[in-house]
Amino acid sequence: MSAKIRTYRPGEEQVLYDICLLTGDSGADATALYEDPRLLGEVYVGPYLRFPAALALVGDESGVAGYVLGVPDTLAFEQWCDREWWPDLRDRYPLGTFPDGSPDDRIVRLIHKPPTASLDVVERYPAHLHIDLLPRLQGQGDGRRLLTALLDGLDAPGVHLGVGLANQRAIGFYRRMGFTEVHAYTHSLIMARRL
Numbered sequence: 452m453s454a455k456i457r458t459y460r461p462g463e464e465q466v467l468y469d470i471c472l473l474t475g476d477s478g479a480d481a482t483a484l485y486e487d488p489r490l491l492g493e494v495y496v497g498p499y500l501r502f503p504a505a506l507a508l509v510g511d512e513s514g515v516a517g518y519v520l521g522v523p524d525t526l527a528f529e530q531w532c533d534r535e536w537w538p539d540l541r542d543r544y545p546l547g548t549f550p551d552g553s554p555d556d557r558i559v560r561l562i563h564k565p566p567t568a569s570l571d572v573v574e575r576y577p578a579h580l581h582i583d584l585l586p587r588l589q590g591q592g593d594g595r596r597l598l599t600a601l602l603d604g605l606d607a608p609g610v611h612l613g614v615g616l617a618n619q620r621a622i623g624f625y626r627r628m629g630f631t632e633v634h635a636y637t638h639s640l641i642m643a644r645r646l
C-alpha cells in the first residue's frame with residue numbers, strides 16, 4: 452500500500468526527529484552512534500519545520516513513516532537560521548558538551564560553525580532538500596512520490612542536496628530522479644537538477 456502524502460502537522464516534530472535518527476547513518480539506523488537522540492533532528496529537521504518558506508511533506512502509512520523537507524532559497528534559509536535557529540542551540544549545546552571527535556561533538560561543532568552552500572551551486576540551484584523514509588516505506592515508490600510532490604511545490608529554478616558517498620543507495624535514487632553530481636567533496640557529493 453502506498454503512503455498518503457500530506458503536509459506536516461504541528462505536533463509531529465518528534466516523529467520526524469526519530470525518523471532522522473533512524474536513517475541517519477548513511478540511510479541506516481544511527482541510534483547507537485549518538486548519545487543525544489535529538490541532535491541530528493535539531494540540525495536536519497527542526498529549522499525546516501519553522502522556516503516560513505519551507506515545505507515539509509510526510510508519507511503517512513499507519514502513521515508518519517517518511518518526510519521530505521525543502522526550502523526554495525538556501526541563502527535566505529541560512530540567514531534565517533543564523534538569526535532564529537542557531538543561537539538557542541548554541542546556548543543549549545556549548546562546544547565541549549560531548550567527548551572530542553565523537554559523533555555528537557561533530558554535530559555540536561556544526562551548530563557552532565554551520566557549513567554554507569557554495570555560491571556557484573546556489574546561483575543555479577537555489578533550493579535544497581532532505582528526504583528520509585523508514586525501511587517499511589522504502590523501495591515501493593513512496594520516495595519518488597514524496598520527492599515529486601516537493602519538487603512540484605518548490606518555487607525555484609533549481610534544487611540541490613548533499614549526500615554521503617557511503618550512501619550509494621540514495622545516490623542511485625537521486626540519479627534516477629534526474630539529479631546529477633555538481634560538486635564532489637572527500638566524503639560526500641552535492642547533486643542537483645533544474646526544475
Ligand SMILES: CC(C)(COP(=O)(O)OP(=O)(O)OC[C@H]1O[C@@H](n2cnc3c(N)ncnc32)[C@H](O)[C@@H]1OP(=O)(O)O)[C@@H](O)C(=O)NCCC(=O)NCCS
Nearest residue numbers: 474478583584589590591592593594595620621623624627
Ligand atoms: C533514498 C530513499 C529516499 C529512496 O526512496 P524509496 O522510496 O526507497 O525509492 P523509490 O522506491 O521511490 O524509488 C524511486 C525510483 O528510484 C529507483 N531507485 C531507487 N534506489 C535506486 C538505486 N539505488 N539505484 C538506482 N535506482 C534506484 C527505483 O527503482 C525507482 O525507479 P522508478 O520509479 O523509475 O521505477 C529511501 O530509500 C530512504 O529514505 N532511505 C533511507 C534514508 C536516506 O538514505 N535518505 C537520503 C539521505 S541523503
